[in-house]
Amino acid sequence: MTCSPQHLAEQIRQKGFRLTRQRMAILTVLDEAGQHLCRTEIYARIAPGLTEPTVYRNLDFLVEQDLVRVTHTGNGRLEYELARHPHHHLQCRVCGAKMELDANALQAFFNGLENSTGYRLSENHITLMGVCPNCKFKGD
Amino acid sequence: MTCSPQHLAEQIRQKGFRLTRQRMAILTVLDEAGQHLCRTEIYARIAPGLTEPTVYRNLDFLVEQDLVRVTHTGNGRLEYELARHPHHHLQCRVCGAKMELDANALQAFFNGLENSTGYRLSENHITLMGVCPNCKFKGD
DNA sequence: ATCCTTATTGCAATAAGTTACAATAAAAAG
DNA sequence: CTTTTTATTGTAACTTATTGCAATAAGGAT
Numbered sequence: 050m051t052c053s054p055q056h057l058a059e060q061i062r063q064k065g066f067r068l069t070r071q072r073m074a075i076l077t078v079l080d081e082a083g084q085h086l087c088r089t090e091i092y093a094r095i096a097p098g099l100t101e102p103t104v105y106r107n108l109d110f111l112v113e114q115d116l117v118r119v120t121h122t123g124n125g126r127l128e129y130e131l132a133r134h135p136h137h138h139l140q141c142r143v144c145g146a147k148m149e150l151d152a153n154a155l156q157a158f159f160n161g162l163e164n165s166t167g168y169r170l171s172e173n174h175i176t177l178m179g180v181c182p183n184c185k186f187k188g189d
Numbered sequence: 190m191t192c193s194p195q196h197l198a199e200q201i202r203q204k205g206f207r208l209t210r211q212r213m214a215i216l217t218v219l220d221e222a223g224q225h226l227c228r229t230e231i232y233a234r235i236a237p238g239l240t241e242p243t244v245y246r247n248l249d250f251l252v253e254q255d256l257v258r259v260t261h262t263g264n265g266r267l268e269y270e271l272a273r274h275p276h277h278h279l280q281c282r283v284c285g286a287k288m289e290l291d292a293n294a295l296q297a298f299f300n301g302l303e304n305s306t307g308y309r310l311s312e313n314h315i316t317l318m319g320v321c322p323n324c325k326f327k328g329d
Numbered sequence: 330a331t332c333c334t335t336a337t338t339g340c341a342a343t344a345a346g347t348t349a350c351a352a353t354a355a356a357a358a359g
Numbered sequence: 360c361t362t363t364t365t366a367t368t369g370t371a372a373c374t375t376a377t378t379g380c381a382a383t384a385a386g387g388a389t
Contacts, residue, residue, distance in 0.1 A: 067336060067385050089375070100339055105376070107337090121261040139308055148306065158298040166288065167322035168279055175315055182307035207355050207366060229345075240369055245346070247367090 052133045054080045057116045064114060071103050072111070076131070079117065085128035120174045137174060141181035150177075192273045194220045197256045204254060211243050212251070216271070219257065225268035260314045277314060281321035290317075 054076040061068050078094045079086065086094070092104045108129055111117035118132045122140060135152035159170045194216040201208050218234045219226065226234070232244045248269055251257035258272045262280060275292035299310045 062386090069337065069385070071338070092375095101376070102340090102378085103338055119265070121265070125259075125261075125267055127265055139302070139306060139310075141308070142311070148308075150302070150306075154302070154305070155298075158295075162279070162290070162294070162317070163319075165294070166279060166290075166319075167325075168281070168288075168319035169325050170279075170317060170319040171282070173317050173319075175317070177302070177310060177313050177315070179303075179308040179310040179313075185307075185309050202356090209355070209367065211368075232345095241346070242348085242370090243368055250367095 052131055054131075057131065060116060061114070066110075066114070071099050072107050074099060075104060075107050075111065076116075079129060079131045082130075085120065085122070085130050087126045087128050091129065118174050120176050122176055135174075138176040140176055140178055141184055142178045143180055143184035146181050146183075148181075192271055194271075197271065200256060201254070206250075206254075211239050212247050214239060215244060215247050215251065216256075219269060219271045222270075225260065225262070225270045227266045227268050231269065258314050260316050262316055275314075278316040280316055280318055281324055282318045283320055283324035286321050286323070288321075 054073065057076050058068050058073055061072060074095050075091065078091055082090075082094070088105055088108060091108065092099075092101055095104060108117065108119075112119045112129070116132055117129050119127050119129050120138060122128050122138075137150040137152065137155060138147050139150055140147045155175075159173075162168070163170055194213065197216050198208050198213055201212060214235050215231065218231055222230075222234070228245055228248060231248065232239075232241055235244060248257065248259075252259045252269070256272055257269050259267050259269050260278060262268050262278075277290040277292065277295060278287050279290055280287045295315075299313075302308070303310055
């Protein structure tokens with residue numbers, strides 16, 4: 050896997066930044082979780098010895114460096130995960146179930162928008178809200 | 190205009206909720222701003238006498254009732270505006286310029302996703318990030 | 330291995346946001 | 360108009376997030 054914590058750590062060095070135990074700890078937590086976590090969850094899971102400002106600042110840093118991806122969920126919170134394969138999310142606003150949308154599924158749409166607006170679209174990890182088939186059925 | 194503060198206020202009553210001066214004050218601030226505002230900005234602009242919990246709770250309430258629309262911007266903050274015509278935003282991550290995307294421009298894309306996923310997509314006000322033509326030119 | 334440089338961290342103070350619950354007031358009924 | 364009901368608000372305590380700055384330690388140089 051090209052996105053192990055070790056690999057990401059190496060990228061921090063290559064970009065000319067310092068690899069600290071604090072940054073390593075955050076990457077490890079995200080790796081072991083294997084899913085989106087919000088800031089407080091990350092802070093809670095991390096081994097004692099890191100302060101909140103450090104954790105939050107480093108999350109911002111890792112996002113800026115494209116080593117961690119951030120998305121906003123239905124509840125308005127930001128959630129973080131290691132930047133593995135690009136994807137988006139579709140979340141049910143009733144039961145909260147989430148499904149991944151492959152980035153390719155949105156590519157054509159993004160291309161069309163680039164043509165019509167002149168913008169270059171980049172690094173959008175979006176979470177769309179909807180109602181899943183299950184809850185839709187119950188609702189009817 | 191079908192979305193004046195007065196009209197929205199009337200809808201609150203029609204839905205069986207109470208029209209309080211606090212709710213009216215929030216709608217008025219959003220109306221007079223005529224643009225997205227984040228929570229702290231709204232709280233700052235509002236006439237004295239409203240408390241933070243009241244402002245924030247009512248923003249949540251108004252969003253739930255579809256009278257106010259919320260979107261997440263590039264900086265991770267949530268921004269609010271009166272629910273006028275449905276649209277989305279495209280924001281330049283370099284200079285911050287924003288442009289509106291008409292909801293119709295995304296309709297075909299949403300329809301396709303509904304077919305392939307089985308989800309019903311509802312009330313997504315999304316903000317896509319990109320680089321505007323201007324900044325793209327300077328960058329090259 | 331030791332010394333430098335300065336990016337990064339921790340601390341302390343502050344600001345922003347949340348929660349639980351008692352007090353208030355909007356709207357309906359008499 | 361007065362009373363009643365209960366949705367809504369304000370208060371106070373608490374949790375989470377941010378900021379400025381001095382102390383620390385990562386990584387390059389000697």
